[in-house]
Amino acid sequence: MHSDTLTRVPGLLYGGDWNPEQWPESVWAEDAALMREAGVTMITLGVFSWARLRPGPGEWDFAWLDRLLALLHEHGIAADLATATASPPAWLVRAHPEILPVTAEGVRLEFGSRQHYCPSSPAYRSAAAELTRKLAERYAGHPAVALWHIHNEYGDHVTECFCEESAADFRRWLRARYGTVEALNHAWGTAFWAQRYGSFDEIEPPRAAPGPVNPTQNLDWRRFSSDALLECYRNEKAVLDELAPGTPVTTNFMSMFKALDYWTWAAEEDLVSDDAYPDPADPRAHVNAALNYDLMRSLKGGRPWLLMEQAPSAVSWREVNVPKRPGLQRLWSLQALARGADGIMYFQWRASVAGAEKYHSALLPHRGTASRGWRETVRFGAELSRLGELAGSRASAGVGILLDWDSWWALELDDHPSARMRWRELLADWYAALWERNVTVDFVHPGASLDAYRVLLAPNLYVLRAEHAALLERFVSDGGHLVCGGFSGVVDEHDHVHPGGAPGPLRELLGVAVDEWWPIPDEESVPVRLPDGEAEATRWSEWLEPVDDVETVAEYAAGELKGLPAVTRRGRAWYVSCHLGPAIGAVLDPVLAESGVRPVAPGLPVGVEATVRRGPDAAYLFLLNHGEGAVSVPVPPGTDLVSGDPTGPSLSLPPSGAAVIRHAFGQP
Structure with missing residues (x-):
C-alpha cells in the first residue's frame, strides 16, 4: 500500500x-x-x-x-x-x-x-x-x-473514571513518570497547603474535594486519563x-x-x-x-x-x-x-x-x-x-500554529487570573484571520521540527518547556517569524511559574517582561492604537515592560495601561499582550508580508475559500463559495474536475458552488 x-x-x-x-x-x-x-x-x-x-x-x-x-x-x-x-x-x-x-x-x-x-x-x-x-x-x-x-x-x-481501579492505575502511571515520591512532591508543589505525600499509596485521583485541588495533580490527571x-x-x-x-x-x-x-x-x-x-x-x-x-x-x-x-x-x-x-x-x-x-x-x-x-x-x-x-x-x-x-495528493502550508495539549489543559485549570482565557476561543480569531486571507496553515507541536514554516503563531503557549523555547529561538534566528499571544511562557511542564515571571524562557527573544496581568472584565473593552487605526481589546491585557531595541507596534489608548505597549516586536519575534479579536489580522498582515507568505489565490471575493493540493503530476485548486450570492473568481487555465469543463480566465460560482481545477504547477 x-x-x-x-x-x-x-x-x-x-x-x-x-x-x-x-x-x-x-x-x-x-x-x-x-x-x-x-x-x-x-x-x-x-x-x-x-x-x-x-x-x-x-x-x-x-x-x-x-x-x-x-x-x-x-x-x-x-x-x-x-x-x-x-x-x-x-x-x-x-x-x-x-x-x-x-x-x-x-x-x-x-x-x-x-x-x-x-x-x-x-x-x-x-x-x-x-x-x-x-x-x-x-x-x-x-x-x-x-x-x-x-x-x-x-x-x-x-x-475519566475515579473508581479504585483507576486510582491504582493512576498511581502506577505516576510511579513510571516520577520514579520517587520525592520527585512527585516537588513537581506537584505539595509544600503548599500541607499536601505532601509520604508514599504513592497515599495518592488518589482528584475526586470532589472541599476546595481547589492541586493544579499539577489535575494536570497529571488529564495526562493520565488520555493515556489510559x-x-x-x-x-x-x-x-x-x-x-x-x-x-x-x-x-x-x-x-x-x-x-x-x-x-x-x-x-x-x-x-x-x-x-x-x-x-x-x-x-x-x-x-x-x-x-x-x-x-x-x-x-x-x-x-x-x-x-x-x-x-x-x-x-x-x-x-x-x-x-x-x-x-x-x-x-x-x-x-x-x-x-x-x-x-x-x-x-x-x-x-x-x-x-x-x-x-x-x-x-x-x-x-x-x-x-x-x-x-x-x-x-x-x-x-x-x-x-x-486527487487521492494521495497533499496540501501544504507556510504558516504553523503551535498546539500543545499540556498547555491547553493547564491553561484552563481553576484559580487563574481569568477564566476567560480558553484555548479554542483564543485560537478562533487568529485562525479566522488566516482563513479569510486564504492562507493555509498547519498545526504543529512546539517540540516538532519547525523547518517547513516561515511563520509560527502561538495564540497561547501557557506551558512552555525550556527545550521548546530553544527551538523557537533557533527558528527565529534561522529567519522565521514568530507571533506569540498573551499569557504565554508562564509555567513549566509542572505548572510552576518560570523564574522572573512571564514570558519565561522567551523573555530575551521577545524582549519584554510581564509586570502584571490585567484581565478585562466581561462587557468591558480597552482601546488599542494600531498603526492603521484602533481596535478594542477584550478579555485580557498585560502591563508590559520592554527592554532595549524593542519596537512598540501598538499601545493601549485608555485605562490604567494607557501609553503602555500592547503589541511589540523584536526583530522577527512579535508579542501580542491582549486579546484583539478579529483585529488580530491587522497585526498578522505585516508578518505575512515580510515573511513572503502569500494567499493561495489573491483577490477572491469575501466568503470564497481557496486551497491547493499537489500530486506528482498536477496541482488542484479548490474554490468553495460559502457566501450567499453568486461570485466571479479568477482561475488558471486547466480543467474543472467537478464539471469536466476547461477553465480560465474566470469562473462563476453560485452560492454553495465549488470548483476543483486541475492545472499545471506554477499556477496559483
Whole structure:
C-alpha cells in the first residue's frame, strides 16, 4: 500500500456507518444494491455489535457478519470493520459491575447508553482484546476488509473514571513518570497547603474535594486519563498488528477534542480519521470546520486523512437540530477534501427507526429513495468518483500554529487570573484571520521540527518547556517569524511559574517582561492604537515592560495601561499582550508580508475559500463559495474536475458552488 493511500480501495472513499443488525436480513440485499447505485465504495460495519457478536459469556455468533461481508464483497464494496468494543453488553456488565465508570463525586454510571466502561478496568480490557482477537482470527485477509476500526470516538462520553481501579492505575502511571515520591512532591508543589505525600499509596485521583485541588495533580490527571484510554486502543491494536498485518488500523477522532492528546494518539494510528459535525445554524461553521480539518491533516505530517463521520443533514443531539440546506452537504464535504481528506463518509447509511439517534439524518433517509437526501447522496457519489485522481495528493502550508495539549489543559485549570482565557476561543480569531486571507496553515507541536514554516503563531503557549523555547529561538534566528499571544511562557511542564515571571524562557527573544496581568472584565473593552487605526481589546491585557531595541507596534489608548505597549516586536519575534479579536489580522498582515507568505489565490471575493493540493503530476485548486450570492473568481487555465469543463480566465460560482481545477504547477 502506498504511504499516501488510505486503503487498497482506489480513488476517494465514499460511504458511511451501516448498522444492519437493526434491520431484518431481508433489507440487507436492498441496502447493498442501493449502495452500488449511490457510488459507495466503503462501509463501516459492526461499530456497536458487541452484544450481537457475543450474546452471552459462552456464546459467539459470526454467521450474520460472514453473510454481510460476503454481500459487500459481491457488490464491490469494501468494509471498514470495527472491533465493536465501544459498548460492552449487559451480560458482561452484570458479571463485572466494576467495569462501569465512576464520577468524581463517587456516582457509578449505569448501563443503558454507550461507552459505559472504566478505561483502566482489567475486565473491560481483557474482554475487548478477546473480541478483537476473535474478529481478527476470522476476518484477517478477508477480501472485503480494507480497514480496521478500533472502538468508536474514544472519550465521547467517558473521558475519566475515579473508581479504585483507576486510582491504582493512576498511581502506577505516576510511579513510571516520577520514579520517587520525592520527585512527585516537588513537581506537584505539595509544600503548599500541607499536601505532601509520604508514599504513592497515599495518592488518589482528584475526586470532589472541599476546595481547589492541586493544579499539577489535575494536570497529571488529564495526562493520565488520555493515556489510559490510549492503552485501551493499544490493547486492541496489538492484536490486529499480530493477526492482520498489512491492513491499516484507525480509530475515529472528534476534531479538536480537549480530553485526548491527539499528537500522541495519531502516532499510534496507521491513518487519521475524524468525526466532524459543523452546525448548519452557525454562519461561521465552515471556518471552524476548516480549522479542525487542518489539524487532522497536520497530525500525520500532512498525509491524507479520512472524514469518517459527518451528518448528511441534521443531527439529533443539539437543542435545535437544523438540517443542511440543499447543496451544503456537498460544499462541506468538498471542504474536507480541499484540506487533505481522501475519503468522505457519514453517520449513517440507513436512518434508524428506534434508539437515541432515530432522528439523526442518513444517506438513506426515513422516506427512502423518494427523499431529497437520497438524491443528494447519489449525486455526490457520482461527483466524487470524478475526483478520484486527487487521492494521495497533499496540501501544504507556510504558516504553523503551535498546539500543545499540556498547555491547553493547564491553561484552563481553576484559580487563574481569568477564566476567560480558553484555548479554542483564543485560537478562533487568529485562525479566522488566516482563513479569510486564504492562507493555509498547519498545526504543529512546539517540540516538532519547525523547518517547513516561515511563520509560527502561538495564540497561547501557557506551558512552555525550556527545550521548546530553544527551538523557537533557533527558528527565529534561522529567519522565521514568530507571533506569540498573551499569557504565554508562564509555567513549566509542572505548572510552576518560570523564574522572573512571564514570558519565561522567551523573555530575551521577545524582549519584554510581564509586570502584571490585567484581565478585562466581561462587557468591558480597552482601546488599542494600531498603526492603521484602533481596535478594542477584550478579555485580557498585560502591563508590559520592554527592554532595549524593542519596537512598540501598538499601545493601549485608555485605562490604567494607557501609553503602555500592547503589541511589540523584536526583530522577527512579535508579542501580542491582549486579546484583539478579529483585529488580530491587522497585526498578522505585516508578518505575512515580510515573511513572503502569500494567499493561495489573491483577490477572491469575501466568503470564497481557496486551497491547493499537489500530486506528482498536477496541482488542484479548490474554490468553495460559502457566501450567499453568486461570485466571479479568477482561475488558471486547466480543467474543472467537478464539471469536466476547461477553465480560465474566470469562473462563476453560485452560492454553495465549488470548483476543483486541475492545472499545471506554477499556477496559483
